[in-house]
Amino acid sequence: MAAASCFGDYGVEVSSDHSASLGRKAAAMNQNSVSCLYRTKLAGQCRIVTVTWSKNVIGQGLNVGVDDGKFGCKVELRPWLFWKKHGSKGFELGNRQVEVFWDLSSAKYSPGGGPEPVASFLVAIVCEEEIVLQLGDQHHPGKGLSSSREAWKRLRAAKPASIKASLLSRREHLYGKKFFATKASFCEGGELHEVIIDGKPSLKEPRLCIRIDRKVVVQVKRLAWKFRGNQTIVIDGQQVEVFWDVHNWLFSGGGNAPANSAVFMFQMCSSSGEEIKQPWLSQQQQQQQQQRDSSTGFSLFLYACRND
Template identity: 35%
Template sequence: MRNIATCYSEHAVRVSDSYCSGPLNKSYVSPNSIPAVQSAVSQTFKANIDAEKRLLVTVTWCNKLICQGFFLKLSRTNHPTTTGSHHRQMGKPKGSRRVGFEENGPANVQVCWDLSSARFESGPEPLGSFYIVILLADSQTALFLGDMEDNPNVRNLVSGYDIRTLSLVSQYEHFNGQGSNPISTRVRFGGSGSEHEIMIKCGPEEDGPRSPVLSISIDEKRVVRVKRLQWNFRGNQLKDIT
């Protein structure tokens, strides 16, 4: 099985994969093309604990064929080397667990979650009816992710804690499938504003060259077109999409 990974930020989109290579005079299309399926989504959030402390929370959602539940990683950004825990798997639909920032450090963070009624579509990321609560014992701060703020269990968990907002700073999506199938996702640049649709396609163009071409479109407007993929490439392009 071949796969393609997409990684984007507010100003750049980068994609590379060896299967984009092919002969100049030959179209690179598999007769049994496998539709691209989203297999994992990794989101990194930032929380301001106080004027000096920042916390990064990375949540990775995987489909059921890869794992059950989700993975969680916590990192302090006020440390000179940005210390952080390893990815810890929360494998049950509902539960709680104590974790620490260091692998062998004190377990001073409590994570509580409930995915038992979560709504999903085609991807591994839940769309609603779930919550993840992160309680920081040393600062009496609570971080909340989900849409069940009024759930009695959530209100009881965060009682007496100062609730802080989680701001999305980056997102990574992994797809399985053939490169000739378009891959699309929706995102808000900078964490605010309206959603944009990003589509990535690697393959021959209908009215263009027979050799494979990588194209990236935002809101159905092509912003990046990379030719001669058989040469292998490294680079970047900056486009204004406003």
């Protein structure tokens, strides 16, 4: 249940559990969404922070959740309501005060109109006068936040965290008919690569092709017999295990993915050689496994939903 609501002012809702059904809602509303999981030290403990950007016909949204969404804040950007694209909101976590700052007043998005801003924005989490997570332009002047002197003063007074947050995984919901495209970096500070999934499940002999920067890295024929599988590829000199599950493209649906949705995972291979995760687990199970295993490398999950 919501602990507080002030949509008339900031368009923000502080929620005790707002992201448990994100995947189901995204599919139901034909919503493009991007969720990033970070590991950081927050309120004296190592915790998982989920930042989700979403976009649908109603508007855009930003969710910041801690510990599987039990704590955090939700920002709804709806054009017909009075809302501000900048602000701050606090909540209590482990008897410690956590503040979330955001400034989307000058945010720039990719030409494709994705839900996640690519420049001129700021999202920061501050706890005990430390910036435990900061996204966006590191030197963004905060045009919106500067109008709230108290909020901007608190943010500027905070110092960088002693332990840098690490990106564990990225989840995207993509919609299309045959082609699904996105861009991703497979290691921190690494090169941004174009990822294209070309699925032809409606052919007499269904096929699947995955390209990285227009180069074919995975090609699956006789897809009806190989609707689940994996293959090792190399990106930036690092081994990456690619998993696919296109059962719902070919058959009646079911499982953890919505109908007409296929699941793809790109998993950086662990240096310890430990077993790699299965992409057809639920999002909550994926997050729990990431939290338990600190040696697991970065994972990219793509949920490709066909608009037939």
